[in-house]
Amino acid sequence: MSGNPDPTLVALHRFGLGARPGDRARVGADARGFVIAQLNGQVPIIGAQLPASDEATRQRHAAEATRKEASQRPAPSTMAEAGAVKDEEPHIEMTLFRAEAAARFQQLASAERGLIERLVLFWSNHFTVSAAKGAAVRALVGAFEREAIRPHVLGRFQDMLMAVEQHPAMLIYLDNTQSFGPNSRAGLNRERGLNENLARETLELHTLGVDGGYGQADVGALARIYTGWGITGPQQGPPDGGRFNFAPPRHEPGPQTLLGRTYPERQGKAGLEQGGAALADLARHPSTARFIARKLARHFVADEPPATLVAKLEAAFTASDGDLSTVTRALLEAPEAWSAPLAKLRTPMDFMAALMRAAGRAPEGPAMIIGLRLMGQPLWQAPGPNGWPDTTAAWLAPEAMAARLDIAAQWGRRAGDVDPLDLANDILGPAASRDTREAIAGAESRAQGLALLFMSPEFQRR
Amino acid sequence: MSITRRTFLRASAAFGALAPATHAFGAARDSRLVTIVLRGALDGMAAVAPIGDPAYAGLRGDLALTRANALPLDGFFALHPAMPQFARLYQARQALVVHAAASPYRGRSHFEGQDVLESGQSSVGRADSGWMNRMLQALPSSRNAGREGLAVGALTPLIMRGPAPVLGWAPQSLKAExxxxQRVLSLYRHADPALGAALAQGLDTNHMALNASKGVEANQGAGQPHAAMVKTAEGAARLLAQDNGPRIAALAFDGWDTHVNESARLAQLLAGLDAALATFEQTLGARWADTAILVVTEFGRTVQINGTGGSDHGTGSVAFLAGGAVKGGRVVADWPGLAQAQLFEGRDLKPTLDLRALAKGLAADHLGLSAKALDDAIFPGSQTVRPLTGLIA
Structure with a gap:
């Protein structure tokens, strides 16, 4: 490998979801222009038929009430009744989760603008909410991505930040629904107090970054600013039940000082504006620009991205006041993004998307959910609020590689009527190495040849 | 009470200074060292409660343990009731607790805290290899004889990442032909040696674990921390028990970030950890006598309960040490006290012991590593952190 990487692979792998048969030809001679053109137009909406997060919360609430009622009924007296109780449907949060997963997988398999989906995955990971928290988040995690992340990936960072921090999934995930201003009316009455989880992660993970220049006092201030941010009880039904709600009785009274700036007290419902102003300032803070620039460059280009590239992204973020379309364009226009070697290992999710697209197979949700878990990246279930790691070393683990092999074999069998060398030529073109071609050519079956293609370094790395 | 604790620590340090560096290991012992990282920050005050401290009950409110419901340790400290197996090992002098301990990290970010804990560096910064991996590289050849470390889990934890070869293993099911x-490995040999090394190790360990066991292949269910911890411990112990298997292993258990409703969640997690330790004891069989298991976390939690029945990110916490090789039956602590003025930044348990001192003591007495390797390579820049000796029987 010498010189710059194949620009078509950069376009389809580094900045996309992998090639479907025929995609390489569609890229044409101007690979950079092919990717930049994807910034034009609306971000596609997915899962329009799926319940919004408030509806999902209400459904879960209703299902729980039914379940409770059933458990209080007297014991079944006949075998038929006993059977009926045993065969109950899966819990609503699992049904919702699977439906959301199906919508996301379908979009990954068929998207024309791979870049947009990669941005959704990136920002969804930046603002992690995890089903590991429990049923309430599991029911909402897909809707969170559709509602708070997807609409904003080409919009303003500030709008995404606000949508995220006010989304029920995030408020539950980082415990803000349970936080009370210690001196608020509700806090005093119920002897409840502050929980600083959401505030800390907002500063550390969502905006400034851990070295962004904040201290414990700022965490406390933002936690007090956030008090009262919660959810209307689902039992209240539509339209408000399950939606974001600001509850003045829980809000800590008084002005708050965050990063040296004082946010005055506002009475009643206007107390929400304290947080609105604070988030607006955090969104355009220089530390936020630096933190986001570095994360983007590391995700797309290299584990240790060139400082020149990070500086360009940071400048674009600052100059555009956090316009993410402008920032993404700066990334695509930077020469560094097209010269860095294709050395990053695809994450399990990227690998899964690339498999679907290369094999031209419809998603098989349940098997893919298991596959992602075996490869170390269970769907929407990162271990902590910092999301999944974004370096090759973190994914290049023996056990996870063995799982990739098993899954490549499975997909090879599934797509076994495709000629593997033809497919390699189609999706990799001249970028397929001689070693890879020989290995595929020598395979004992089409299924085995396809598995070799899927495990080849050209397919695994981006 | 706190005077007693100080005296004890000094006595043990003095013993360490007088004893020859090689006193603890003879030719007979084929030492095993396991580290379990509890990710999310274990509330040390809840796991091992300083019930003898006059400020404790007031700070902890409803979550405070009492002599009536906790398992007795030494009178001053008592153990969470979800850990009866650990209590049994403690009584049998095969387990001890280290309290008011912390890594050198003094911030409150999980991820930086884990990086410092696992990298063995003295501060946040480059974390591309872990101290257990560097320990592998430094092991005397007589003790290592070409053996690899064992990383348990789908991904290698940072503590075990680095240049020294590492086996990966996790409970798993489907198998490729x-x-x-062999064909993929052969492709990687020239085209991508890094992928090849990882895959080869992944395949090897799967075979070893499956050949040595029946029934580990079942998938662990999400949301069942207890079963998952036991299954993980069982698989790791099977590999460690083999004569030609690994000697140094790292595991990580997630989910200790108890901001809300800590009481119920922590009881479940501690019961899982307790059962995992008992599973190691049972599965290692005769090799238990050669084993020391170190349990550490990135930092502790606030001494006060927060507004939601949980605790927020703090500083000092506990570490556990268990195993047939451990000189147990005691709590090692230079107890800082819980009065307001004694707290770290007015809110956290003040750390009085560097976790590196504990790890260095283990590495020296249990594995025979030299002071030079420990000070320079394994825990760079830790010359002033004296090893905590006398931990090994």
Whole structure:
């Protein structure tokens, strides 16, 4: 490998979801222009038929009430009744989760603008909410991505930040629904107090970054600013039940000082504006620009991205006041993004998307959910609020590689009527190495040849 | 009470200074060292409660343990009731607690805290290899004889990442055909040695674990921390028990970030950890006598309960040490006290012991590593952190 990487692979792998048969030809001679053109137009909406997060919360609430009622009924007296109780449907949060997963997988398999989906995955990971928290988040995690992340990936960072921090999934995930201003009316009455989880992660993970220049006092201030941010009880039904709600009785009274700036007290419902102003300032803070620039460059280009590239992204973020379309364009226009070697290992999710697209197979949700878990990246279930790691070393683990092999074999069998060398030529073109071609050519079956293609370094790395 | 604790620590340090550096290991012992990282920050005050401290009950409110419901340790400290197996090992002098301990990290970010804990560096910064991996590289050849470390889990934890070869293993099910595996390995040999090394190790360990066991292949269910911890411990112990298997292993258990409703969640997690330790004891069989298991976390939690029945990110916490090789039956602590003025930044348990001192003591007495390797390579820049000796029987 010498010189710059194949620009078509950069376009389809580094900045996309992998090639479907025929995609390489569609890229044409101007690979950079092919990717930049994807910034034009609306971000596609997915899962329009799926319940919004408030509806999902209400459904879960209703299902729980039914379940409770059933458990209080007297014991079944006949075998038929006993059977009926045993065969109950899966819990609503699992049904919702699977439906959301199906919508996301379908979009990954068929998207024309791979870049947009990669941005959704990136920002969804930046603002992690995890089903590991429990049923309430599991029911909402897909809707969170559709509602708070997807609409904003080409919009303003500030709008995404606000949508995220006010989304029920995030408020539950980082415990803000349970936080009370210690001196608020509700806090005093119920002897409840502050929980600083959401505030800390907002500063550390969502905006400034851990070295962004904040201290414990700022965490406390933002936690007090956030008090009262919660959810209307689902039992209240539509339209408000399950939606974001600001509850003045829980809000800590008084002005708050965050990063040296004082946010005055506002009475009643206007107390929400304290947080609105604070988030607006955090969104355009220089530390936020630096933190986001570095994360983007590391995700797309290299584990240790060139400082020149990070500086360009940071400048674009600052100059555009956090316009993410402008920032993404700066990334695509930077020469560094097209010269860095294709050395990053695809994450399990990227690998899964690339498999679907290369094999031209419809998603098989349940098997893919298991596959992602075996490869170390269970769907929407990162271990902590910092999301999944974004370096090759973190994914290049023996056990996870063995799982990739098993899954490549499975997909090879599934797509076994495709000629593997033809497919390699189609999706990799001249970028397929001689070693890879020989290995595929020598395979004992089409299924085995396809598995070799899927495990080849050209397919695994981006 | 706190005077007693100080005296004890000094006595043990003095013993360490007088004893020859090699006193603890003879030719007979084939030492095993396991580290379990509890990710999310264990509330040390809840796991091992300083019930003898006059400020404790007031700070902890409803979550405070009492002599009536906790398991007795030494009178001053008592153990969470979800850990009866650990209490049994403690009584049998095969387990001890280290309290008011912390890594050198003094911030409150999980992820930086884990990086410092696992990298063995003295501060946040480059974390591309872990101290257990560097320990592998430094092991005397007589003790290592070409053996690899063992990383348990789908991904290698940072503590075990680095240049020294590492086996990976996790409970898993579906299997690719051997022939395909050989062909992929052969492709990687020239085209991508890094992928090849990882895959080869992944395949090897799966075979070893499956051949040595029946029934580990079942998938662990999400949301069942207890079962998952036991299954993980069982698989790791099977590999460690083999004569030609690994000697140094790292595991990580997630989910200790108890901001809300800590009481119920922590009881479940501690019961899982307790059962995992008992599973190690049972599965290692005769090799238990050669084993020391170190349990550490990135930092502790606030001494006060927060507004939601949980605790927020703090500083000092506990570490556990268990195993047949451990000189147990005691709590090692230079107890800082819980009065307001004694707290770190007015809110956290003040750390009085560097976790590196504990790890260095283990490495020296249990594995025979030299002071030079420990000070320079394994825990760079830790010359002033004296090893905590006398931990090994």
């Amino acid at each position: 051997d022939d395909l595996a």
